[in-house]
Amino acid sequence: MSLIATDKVGNLDAFNESGAVKRGLPPFAYTSEQFWEAEKNELFPSSWVLVGFAHEMDKPGDAMPVNVGDNPIVLVRNRDNTIKAFHNVCRHRCLKLVDKAQNVGRMLKCPYHAWAYGLDGELRTTPYFGGEDPQSVPEGFDPKEHGLKEVNCAVWYDWIFVNVSGDAQPFETFIEPVKSRLEGLDFDQAKLVGVIDLGVIDTNWKFLMENFIEPYHVQFVHSSTTDQPLVDHYTVNDGHCQGSAVDLDETDEGGDGSGDTLAVSSRYLTLFPTFVFGRYFPDQMGVHLNIPLGPNKTLQRRAIYMTDGTELDAESAEKLKQLWVDVHKEDHEMCIRLQEGRKSVVAQSGGVLSPHWEDSVRNFQEQVVAAVSE
Numbered sequence: 001m002s003l004i005a006t007d008k009v010g011n012l013d014a015f016n017e018s019g020a021v022k023r024g025l026p027p028f029a030y031t032s033e034q035f036w037e038a039e040k041n042e043l044f045p046s047s048w049v050l051v052g053f054a055h056e057m058d059k060p061g062d063a064m065p066v067n068v069g070d071n072p073i074v075l076v077r078n079r080d081n082t083i084k085a086f087h088n089v090c091r092h093r094c095l096k097l098v099d100k101a102q103n104v105g106r107m108l109k110c111p112y113h114a115w116a117y118g119l120d121g122e123l124r125t126t127p128y129f130g131g132e133d134p135q136s137v138p139e140g141f142d143p144k145e146h147g148l149k150e151v152n153c154a155v156w157y158d159w160i161f162v163n164v165s166g167d168a169q170p171f172e173t174f175i176e177p178v179k180s181r182l183e184g185l186d187f188d189q190a191k192l193v194g195v196i197d198l199g200v201i202d203t204n205w206k207f208l209m210e211n212f213i214e215p216y217h218v219q220f221v222h223s224s225t226t227d228q229p230l231v232d233h234y235t236v237n238d239g240h241c242q243g244s245a246v247d248l249d250e251t252d253e254g255g256d257g258s259g260d261t262l263a264v265s266s267r268y269l270t271l272f273p274t275f276v277f278g279r280y281f282p283d284q285m286g287v288h289l290n291i292p293l294g295p296n297k298t299l300q301r302r303a304i305y306m307t308d309g310t311e312l313d314a315e316s317a318e319k320l321k322q323l324w325v326d327v328h329k330e331d332h333e334m335c336i337r338l339q340e341g342r343k344s345v346v347a348q349s350g351g352v353l354s355p356h357w358e359d360s361v362r363n364f365q366e367q368v369v370a371a372v373s374e
């Protein structure tokens with residue numbers, strides 16, 4: 001990948017230096033409004049971005065507003081059970097159409113002048129738009145040309161992705177690096193355990209991603225919640241898929257993923273920019289929904305699934321959720337301190353990355369630079 005030191009986002013000379021030990025992104029990539037603007041305007045809109053869980057809008061007429069960068073988008077479940085995404089603005093005066101998750105019935109109706117759209121986005125009614133007759137339409141106005149603007153949307157299992165620019169790679173190509181590593185996992189068997197709301201974390205979204213894809217910290221940060229020795233890990237670097245994996249001999253561990261600690265073979269995979277997929281053998285997977293809210297604020301939720309169809313009883317489900325809350329809290333604490341550390345002059349150099357354990361982080365950062373430099 002060729003790196004461009006771009007004036008647009010700041011000086012990347014140190015980041016671009018060659019050598020065995022590479023530097024990390026400079027602080028402005030995590031703190032500056034200018035870099036955040038470039039991510040909002042270019043990186044997120046041009047990517048496939050995870051925006052929601054399909055099980056949270058499971059009835060026809062369910063509508064959920066989300067944002068990609070600054071773009072308000074609304075997800076709508078149709079009568080044929082498919083989910084579509086539209087720019088969330090009325091085509092009359094561009095009012096934000098849906099302001100909270102709700103079931104809209106058969107129509108998306110604008111509260112301002114009552115224009116109404118079908119769940120397919122077509123403009124159905126524009127009362128009094130042409131004059132005193134409620135049905136009147138001004139001459140030359142074709143309602144067909146004023147339906148909601150559709151946004152590329154794809155649903156993979158429980159996960160809803162959108163691509164606002166419409167020119168990201170084909171969705172199948174996007175998910176292929178994770179799909180090809182499912183190792184026999186059958187989504188038809190999977191059962192949702194629940195979603196944990198981890199709240200707003202005072203850190204840049206990239207720190208949460210970088211933290212997930214490097215195994216270096218695991219044995220130090222998660223010493224009480226996991227039992228996964230560093231030397232059993234390896235990193236995964238496959239184009240836009242970064243991550244790490246650990247292979248343990250299950251018979252030695254006695255951990256089954258529903259106990260007090262995590263001591264199982266795992267796959268930690270991401271798809272650039274924000275999709276996070278964790279597989280914990282033999283029977284668990286989790287997906288993080290990371291919603292960047294600003295240079296130093298990220299909202300995070302995690303959906304937990306049993307992959308073998310087991311329905312956990314309430315107590316086991318709570319125990320499992322609590323384990324994950326504890327693991328995430330340990331990570332959040334580090335990510336918040338990474339953000340704090342960016343205020344120091346010493347951080348200007350970007351720190352250094354292990355060529356062995358943090359090559360995944362470096363590859364992720366190079367994709368960030370490429371995406372905001374385009």
Ligand code: FES
Binds near residue numbers: 095
């Ligand atoms: S802005 Fe929606 S009907 Fe007027």
Ligand SMILES: [Fe+2]
Binds near residue numbers: 211217218221222
């Ligand atoms: Fe961690």
